[in-house]
Amino acid sequence: MTTPRPFGRALCAMITPLTDAGALDLDGAQRLADRLVTEGCDGLVLSGTTGESPTTTDAEKAALVTAVREAVGGRASVVAGVGTFDTRHTIELALAAEKAGADGLLVVSPYYSRPPQDALEAHFREVADASGLPLVLYDIPGRTGTRIEPDTLIRLAGHPRIVAVKDCSYDFLGAQKVLDRTELAYYAGCDEHNLALYAVGAAGYVSTVANVVPAQLRAVLDAFEAGDTPVAARLQRRATRLIEPMMSAGLPGTVTAKALLNALGLPAGPVRAPLRPADRETVDELLTAYEQFVAA
Numbered sequence: 001m002t003t004p005r006p007f008g009r010a011l012c013a014m015i016t017p018l019t020d021a022g023a024l025d026l027d028g029a030q031r032l033a034d035r036l037v038t039e040g041c042d043g044l045v046l047s048g049t050t051g052e053s054p055t056t057t058d059a060e061k062a063a064l065v066t067a068v069r070e071a072v073g074g075r076a077s078v079v080a081g082v083g084t085f086d087t088r089h090t091i092e093l094a095l096a097a098e099k100a101g102a103d104g105l106l107v108v109s110p111y112y113s114r115p116p117q118d119a120l121e122a123h124f125r126e127v128a129d130a131s132g133l134p135l136v137l138y139d140i141p142g143r144t145g146t147r148i149e150p151d152t153l154i155r156l157a158g159h160p161r162i163v164a165v166k167d168c169s170y171d172f173l174g175a176q177k178v179l180d181r182t183e184l185a186y187y188a189g190c191d192e193h194n195l196a197l198y199a200v201g202a203a204g205y206v207s208t209v210a211n212v213v214p215a216q217l218r219a220v221l222d223a224f225e226a227g228d229t230p231v232a233a234r235l236q237r238r239a240t241r242l243i244e245p246m247m248s249a250g251l252p253g254t255v256t257a258k259a260l261l262n263a264l265g266l267p268a269g270p271v272r273a274p275l276r277p278a279d280r281e282t283v284d285e286l287l288t289a290y291e292q293f294v295a296a
Contacts, residue, residue, distance in 0.1 A: 003185070003201050003202070003203055004163070004164075004183055004184075004185045004203060005185055005203040005204060006077075006104065006134060006163050006164055006185050006203075007042065007043040007077040007079055007103065007104055007136070007164065007185075007187075007203075008041075008042020008043045008076070008077055008204065009042055009203060009204030009205075009218075009221050010040055010041050010042050010043075010204055010205065010207075010210065010214070010217065010218040010221060011041060011042060011043040011044065011045055011077075011079070011187060011204060011205060011206040011207065011210075012036050012041045012043075012044055012045065012206070012207055012208075012210035012211055012214060013045045013048050013049065013050040013051065013189075013206050013207060013208045013210070013211075013253075014029075014032065014033065014036065014044045014045060014046055014050065014051060014068075014211060015032070015050055015051060015052075015211055015254060015257050015258055015261065015268055016029065016046070016047065016051045016052050016056060016060075016064060017029045017032055017267040017268055017269050018268075018269035018270055018271075018272070019269055020269060020270065022269075022270060022272060024056070024060045024063060024064065025267060025269055026063060026064070026067040027267075028267030028268070028269065029064055029067050029068055029071070029267065030067050030068065030070065030071035031071075031267050032211075032261075032266060032267040032268075033067075033068045033071045033072050033076075034071050034072065035214075035266070036076075036210070036211070036214050037072050037075050037076040039214040039215045040214045040215045040217075040218035041076060041210060041214050041218070042076055042077065042204070043076050043077035043078070043079060043103075044068060044072065044076055044077070044078055044079070045079045045081065045106055045136075045166075045206050046061070046064050046065060046068060046078065046079065046080050046081060046102075047061045047064060047065075047080060047081035047082070047106075048081040048106055048108075048138070048166075048206075049108075049140070049143065049208075049252075049253070049254070050208045050211070050253055050254050050257060051064075051081060051254075052254055052271065052272055052275070053081050053083075055272040055273070055275075056272075058092070058093060058096065061080065061081075061082075061093060061096070061097070062096045062097065062099070062100045063100075065078060065080050065097055065100035065101055065102050066100045066101060069100070069101035069102070077103045077104065078101065078102050078103050078104075079102065079103060079104040079105065079106050079136060080093075080097035080100070080102035080104070080105055080106065081105075081106040081108070081138075082094045082096075082097055082105050082106065082107060082127075083106065083107040083108030083109070083110075083138060084110070085110040085111050085112050085113050086110070087110070087123050087126055087127065090107065090110075090123075090127050091126065091127055091130040091131075094107075094127055094130055094131045094133070095130065095131055097131075097133070098131045098132065098133050102133060103133070103134075104133055104134045104135065104136055104163075104164075105127070105131070105133050105134070105135050105136065106135075106136045106138050106166065107124060107127050107135050107136070107137055107138060108138040108140065108143075108144060109137075109138070109139065109140070109141070109144040109146045109147075109148055110123055110144070110146070111143065111144040111145060111146070112144075112145065114144075114145045114146045115146060117149055117151075117152050120146060120148065120152060121152050121155060121156060124137060124156055124159075124162065125156070125159060128159050128161040128162050129161075131161075132161075133161070134161050134162075134163040134164070135161055135162045135163065135164070136163070136164040136165065136166050136187070136206075137153065137156065137162065137164070137165050137166070138165075138166045138168075138189070139153075139165060139166065139167055139168060139169045139189075140166075140168035140169070140189065141168075141169060142168065142170075143168075147169060147171075148165075148169075149174075150171075150174040150175075150177045150178050153165060153178045153182070153184065154177075154178060154181050154182055157178075157181075157182035157183065157184045162184075163184065163185060164184060164185040164186070164187060164203065165178070165184050165185070165186050165187065166187045166189040166206045167186055167187065167188060167189050167190075167193075167197065167202075168189035168190050170190065172193075172196065172197075175197060175200075175202075176200055179200060179201045179202065185202075185203035186201070186202035186203055187202065187203055187204055187205055187206045188202060188204070188205040188206070188207075189205070189206050190247070191205070191207050191208065191209045191217070191239065191243045191246075191247060192240060192243055192247075193205075194207065194217065194220060194221070194236060194239075195220050195221075195224065195232055195233065195236040198220075198221060198224060199224065204221060205217070205221075208246065208247065208253035208254075208257055209239070209242060209243055209246050209247065209253075209257075211257045211260075211261060212242070212246075212257060212260045212261060212264070212290065213239075213242060213290075213293065213294065216235070216239065216293070216294065217239060219235055220232050220235045220236045220239065223235055238293065238296055239293070241289055241292060241293045241296070242289050242290055242293040244289075245285060245286055245289045246260070246286065246289075249282075251278060251282065252275060254271055254275060255271055255275055255276070255277065255278050256278060256282075256286055258270070258271055258277070258278075259277065259278035259282065259283045259286055260283075260286050260287070260290055263283055263286070263287050264290075
């Protein structure tokens with residue numbers, strides 16, 4: 001059975017560029033989006049965790065979709081993060097994203113309120129019924145406090161517009177169970193799992209690290225597709241040289257991605273409070289890791 005890939009294979013969880021004054025930088029977003037697609041991204045996921053969705057306004061989210069759509073045209077899919085802890089508000093964002101030109105919607109579990117599985121399922125169904133766009137369900141219980149249980153995903157897979165999952169559950173067994181019993185497109189949401197999930201039938205990844213090294217991460221999937229498993233494995237292991245300091249060193253990926261992009265002279269800008277920028281020592285460590293990785 002062919003693996004469904006509704007938004008491509010190599011997707012970037014794109015940061016939201018800001019000006020030095022903290023305003024939305026649409027020109028920077030367009031330049032970054034163009035670079036990411038040119039260097040190998042099949043799709044861009046906007047206003048997710050990495051895109052600082054909790055601190056951007058509804059109008060900024062819609063404007064970002066419009067600007068990125070204009071920049072990439074039909075060269076890549078554009079998936080808009082619209083999930084909130086409020087079903088009504090999530091639907092409003094979904095309709096605005098559809099109007100702005102998104103190809104799909106990323107919908108995270110409602111956070112803080114921690115709904116039980118039946119309420120969680122009803123939430124996703126209401127959002128899916130509200131617009132004509134396909135949904136990517138975002139399972140990241142470490143941030144939301146609520147897991148989308150495998151059995152819930154299996155039931156939701158019957159909805160015609162629920163087509164994919166961004167998986168940050170760290171439950172490899174559960175992921176394989178859903179892959180075996182549904183046609184949902186699974187996207188690894190944790191960079192260290194990109195190849196492992198792909199090898200058992202996932203669609204690809206939605207990567208924060210791809211903001212910085214899109215071509216190098218895509219090369220892992222390309223090698224696997226070409227049948228060169230040893231090369232794919234070696235490239236994935238090598239990528240941990242950058243994945244670890246960016247994603248597992250105590251700072252959110254938004255902070256580390258923006259720190260590196262700024263250091264490389266690429267559009268990024270500051271993070272919004274309550275996040276704080278990386279200090280000089282951290283930036284130097286990230287740059288060293290980046291330089292060693294790309295030179296390897």
